[in-house]
Amino acid sequence: MNDTTASRQEIIDEPITDRDIPQIANIELFFFAYRDFTADPDRILQNLGYGRAHHRALYFVNRKPGMTVADLLGILGITKQSLSRVLRQLIDSRHIAQVEGQSDRRQRLLYPTPAGRELILELSWPQSRRIDAALKSSGFQNDATISDFMRAMVNPSDKSPADDMIGAARSEESGDRK
Amino acid sequence: MNDTTASRQEIIDEPITDRDIPQIANIELFFFAYRDFTADPDRILQNLGYGRAHHRALYFVNRKPGMTVADLLGILGITKQSLSRVLRQLIDSRHIAQVEGQSDRRQRLLYPTPAGRELILELSWPQSRRIDAALKSSGFQNDATISDFMRAMVNPSDKSPADDMIGAARSEESGDRK
DNA sequence: AATTTTATGTCAATAGTACTGACATAAATT
DNA sequence: AATTTATGTCAGTACTATTGACATAAAATT
Numbered sequence: 189m190n191d192t193t194a195s196r197q198e199i200i201d202e203p204i205t206d207r208d209i210p211q212i213a214n215i216e217l218f219f220f221a222y223r224d225f226t227a228d229p230d231r232i233l234q235n236l237g238y239g240r241a242h243h244r245a246l247y248f249v250n251r252k253p254g255m256t257v258a259d260l261l262g263i264l265g266i267t268k269q270s271l272s273r274v275l276r277q278l279i280d281s282r283h284i285a286q287v288e289g290q291s292d293r294r295q296r297l298l299y300p301t302p303a304g305r306e307l308i309l310e311l312s313w314p315q316s317r318r319i320d321a322a323l324k325s326s327g328f329q330n331d332a333t334i335s336d337f338m339r340a341m342v343n344p345s346d347k348s349p350a351d352d353m354i355g356a357a358r359s360e361e362s363g364d365r366k
Numbered sequence: 367m368n369d370t371t372a373s374r375q376e377i378i379d380e381p382i383t384d385r386d387i388p389q390i391a392n393i394e395l396f397f398f399a400y401r402d403f404t405a406d407p408d409r410i411l412q413n414l415g416y417g418r419a420h421h422r423a424l425y426f427v428n429r430k431p432g433m434t435v436a437d438l439l440g441i442l443g444i445t446k447q448s449l450s451r452v453l454r455q456l457i458d459s460r461h462i463a464q465v466e467g468q469s470d471r472r473q474r475l476l477y478p479t480p481a482g483r484e485l486i487l488e489l490s491w492p493q494s495r496r497i498d499a500a501l502k503s504s505g506f507q508n509d510a511t512i513s514d515f516m517r518a519m520v521n522p523s524d525k526s527p528a529d530d531m532i533g534a535a536r537s538e539e540s541g542d543r544k
Numbered sequence: 545a546a547t548t549t550t551a552t553g554t555c556a557a558t559a560g561t562a563c564t565g566a567c568a569t570a571a572a573t574t
Numbered sequence: 575a576a577t578t579t580a581t582g583t584c585a586g587t588a589c590t591a592t593t594g595a596c597a598t599a600a601a602a603t604t
Contacts, residue, residue, distance in 0.1 A: 199463050199477035201431045208487060211494035216429075217516035218497070222400045224521045239590085251394075253379045257552060270591055272553065285377050294551045294600045299377035309386060316389040319396070322518035326511065333504065337512060338395035340500035343402045417561085435581060448562055450582065472571050472580045 228314035236281075241266065241274045243311060249284055249298045250308040256295050283307055406492035414459075419444065419452045421489060427462055427476045428486040434473050461485055 206212045229243055236242075241264070248263050249255060261271055275298075278284040283304035289295030300308065319334075328334060384390045407421055414420075419442070426441050427433060439449055453476075456462040461482035467473030478486065497512075506512060 198460075198479050199431070199465060200428075200480060200483050201477060203431060204428050204483075204486065204490070209490045209494045211497040212490065214497050214513055214516065215490060215493050217513060217520070218400070218403060221516045221519035222396070225396065225519060227521075241590085250378075250382050253377070253381060258550095267592065268553075269555095269593080273590080276553095282376075287377060289551095292551080292601070294598095296552065299379060301376050302378060305378050305382075308382065312382070312387045312390065312393060315393050316387045318519060319389040319392050322515050325518045326514035328511075328515065333506075333511075334515060335392055335395060336504035337500050337506065338392060338399045340503045341399035341403060341496060342395070343405075419561085436579095445563065446582075447564085447584095451561080454582095467580095470572070470580080472569095474581065 225315060225318060228318070229311040232311055238277070241270070242278060245271070245274050245278060246283060246300070246304060246308050247312075250300045250305060253299045254287075254297045256289070256297060260298060278304070403493060403496060406496070407489040410489055416455070419448070420456060423449070423452050424456060424461060424478070424482060424486050425490075428478045428483060431477045432465075432475045434467070434475060438476060456482070 204212060209215065226240070230240070233239060233243055244264055245260060248260060252259070257271070257275070260275075261268060264271060275284065279286060281303075282301050285299050285301050285304075286296040287299055289297055323334060382390060387393065404418070408418070411417060411421055422442055423438060426438060430437070435449070435453070438453075439446060442449060453462065457464060459481075460479050463477050463479050463482075464474040465477060467475055501512060
């Protein structure tokens, strides 16, 4: 089982460089930036026994109060059964409330409670500050340029997510995923 | 169990805006950008039965050929037992090879094989192209500004990851995490 | 009015992956 | 000779996501 010493010819000891992958430095930076970007809220969430799924669910409900369960499923891209647990916990902890749809009483419209609003602000503040600080320290005059870049990074199929994230992230249809 | 109709006073129907969180649009864009950024390699990986852990392990080994298992553990931030499975699979599939350390024969230095190099290039190309295209379409003259911004997004504690990612991501020490 | 579809939710079984803790081996260090 | 280090493995556990089947109520269709 000791196949430790591979014959010298089979290995490569040259690192990848930007001659192989022109944007290698930015790929790496993007990875680390996102890791640290999510680390702040992750810490807060952990103390509540929540994970990123909770963060996302709470976030979107705060961004589009009154969205349906189907809308949320479409955005999160998880199964109904998975969302069920997450949503149940957020409802039990009074971060999210369900309201029967007026026109369609089958619907359970999702709204943040004051506690849910407070929590999402608490989670978002560190992220906002981080971006703000990074913009300033990297000498951006305004943040339009970064937004343009970020927007250009998103697939055309779900473009303008910030403008209308619901319609955007909703490229897949609702119902159980296969 | 039907607690669907919360009393109206407990809910909030105003969306969060940039008055609550100044960088809300960029937070969202960052989220979608990263999601799509990782979706390309994820698709390729899935066909091989691999996940992101494999991608990362393979990436770092390609970036610093000859790194030790302990180095890799430090960067990935997972336990030895978890890495074990991932590394075993990558070794069995001949994407990574282990070579006995010369000065310290306890070490199993990790190197990419030609197949491993080929795979990481295949995974990285779409990401590089995406960044490149985004830079151009958002009208950046050079990519230095984006790099500066990204670098500023990273925690000071593990700064300059692209310059020396090993030393950078290695802030935690090796051994089983607690 | 009867039937079908839709929106939501739940139960049961399974799979993947991470974790902890204990332990083993070989080689380096003291 | 004793201790520490680098690596690896086994067993058990936990969490989370998945699939599939099914249930209810309400809307839409015929």
